Amino acid sequence: MEELKKDIAVVVDDMELNRDLLVMMLEQDYTVVPCGDGLEAVKALETYRDRVAVMLLDLIMPGMDGYAVLEHLSSTVGIGRFPILIISGESDVETESKCLSAGVTDFIKKPFTIELVRHRVRNAVSLYSYRNHLEEIVDAQTEVLREQNKRLAEMNDRIVEVLANIVEARNLESGSHVKRVKGYSRILAEYVRDHYPEYGLDDAKVAEIFHASAMHDIGKIRVSDVVLLKPGRLTPEEFELIKLHCVYGYEILEGCRTLWDGDYLDLCMQICRHHHEKWDGRGYPDGLKGDDIPIAAQIVSVADCFDALTTERVYKKAFTVDKAYEMILGGECGQFNPKLMKAFSECREKFERLKAETEPEA
Amino acid sequence: MTVRELYETLGGDYKEAMSRLMNDQFASLMLKKFLANNEYGKMAEAFAQGDRASAFRYSHNLKGVALNLGLNRLGEAVSALCEIARDEAAQENCPPELLEKAAAEYEAAASAIRSLG
Structure with missing residues (x-):
């Protein structure tokens, strides 16, 4: 912002x-603009705007009087941009209180002496410039804080990503699973935001789901290699051990209470715990049904399932996108929210584009 | 007559006047301007015409200016008129002696200012 010198005193x-008296008193400190009535004053204030350091205002004048100038100011630019000192022959409490409550800074009573006027004006101006300076400092600090918050949030997301990548690396997965699940989750979340307002997703929530989805499998860090990396089919006992990763993830995150703000952490925990629940209640670990399953977990569940089907795992080959769509929509991977199935169908093009972009081998 | 003598003649306070008017030269300039502007004439006319609003405004102005110039006796005399003019009911019968007093003070001040060197 351009810094203008505040060098004008409007009298x-x-x-x-x-x-004449006031001009004589102030001209050593200011360029004085004398005005004969309120109308001239309003014009002078409009002409000099931010250059105005102070206004000395008589109350009783023909035409537009001092009160009218105050009213005009408060209904337009507002009183408080520069100090206003009332020059007044009136000395009753009522007048003073009326002016002070309108935001006037001080009074100079007639008859006035040179020193008194100079001191009062200087005090008023320095008080204002100090206040304005403080406001500038606060603005600058707020900007720094905002920037730091932004960087902190970015750091957070990076840390989450790194953690997720560690878990992914241990799973011997192809490398981009987390990245794709995040992307698929965002596509679905955006569709839900635009078509199903009942879930209350806004831009901020969508972004949170995008970032938090990275953590869905974080609990696998506690699952034994023997089970996790076993090629081929798992026994029912082994599958029970795998299923524990949801609760493990939830518990790991619970230990992070001091790190993230409540809502975001809750979202991460919901995703970890419930991304294997099914719409008909036949999922795990809690067997939640329908919309008892948090929407974020439902979204990540579809995204995770699609990626698992379309990529190669230690225990299976990759299915084609066509086959994966057929399986998910046909209920072969358990039941999902019909609204999400609509979203999944509608967003197929976006899913395919993202899959192509993140294909490491391609 | 010097500025100091003027204030002594008119029963004003020279030192106090200088705290408002800085020095003799500026004081002299302002006093002469005061005379030339004839604010008193406008006020007297307004009282004579029974124009209450103008009477209040001019007497209010004159009071402030007279006190600022250190013409204290004139300021006080006009102040009494100003209070009468402020009050609508009282103005109907403004005591003539108040107007006469103000006229006398003004004449004294005016003749002193005219004799300034």
Whole structure:
């Protein structure tokens, strides 16, 4: 912002003699703009705007008087941009209180002495410039804080990603599973945001789901290699051990209470715990049904399932996108929310584009 | 007559006047301007016409200017008129002696200012 010198003192008095006196008193400190009535004052304020350091205002004047100038100011630019000192022959409490409550800074009573006027004006101006300076400092600090918050949030997301990548690396997965699940989750979340307002997703929530989805499998860090990396079919006992990764993830995150703010952590925990629940209640670990399953977990569940089907795992080959769509929509991977199935169908093009972009081998 | 003598003649306070008017030269300039502007004439006319709003405004102005110039006796005399003009009911019968007092003070001040060197 351009810094303008505040060098103008506007002196408003209908008596030329008074104006002359005030000009004489102030001209060593300011460029004084004398005004004979309120109308001239309003014009002068509009002309000099941010250059105005102070206004000395007489109350009783023909035409537009001092009160009218105050009213005009408060209904337009507002009082408080520069100090206003009332020059007044009136000395009753009522007048003073009326002016002070309108935001006037100080009073100079007639008759006025040179020193008194100079001191009052200097005090008022320095108080204002100090206040304005403080406001500038606060603005600058707020900007720094905002920037730091942004960087902190970015760091957070990076840490989450690194953690997720570690878990993914241990699973011997192809490398981009987390990245794709995040992307698929965002596509679905955006569709839900735009078509199903009942879930209350906004841009911020969508972004949170995008980032938090990275953590869905974080609990696998506690699952034994023997089970996790076993090629081929798992025994029912082994599958029970795998299923524990949801609760493990939830528990790991619970230990992070001091790290993230409540809502975001809750979202991460929901995703970890419930991304294997099914719409008909036949999922795990809690057997939640329908919309008892948090929407974020439902979204990540579809995304995770699609990626698992379309990529090669230690225990299986990759299915084609066609086959994966057929299986998910046909209920072969358990039941999902019909609204999400609509979203999944509608967003097929986006899913395919993302899959092509993140294919490491391609 | 010097500025100091003027204030002594008119029963004003020279030192106090200098705290408002800085020095003799500026004081002299302002006093002469005061005379030339004839704010008093406008006020007297307004009282004579029974124009209450103008009477209040001019007397209010004159009071402020007179006190600022250190013409204290004139300021006080006009202040009494100003209070009468402020009050709508009282103005109907403004005591003539108040107007006469103000006229006398003004004449004294005016003749002193005219004799300034």
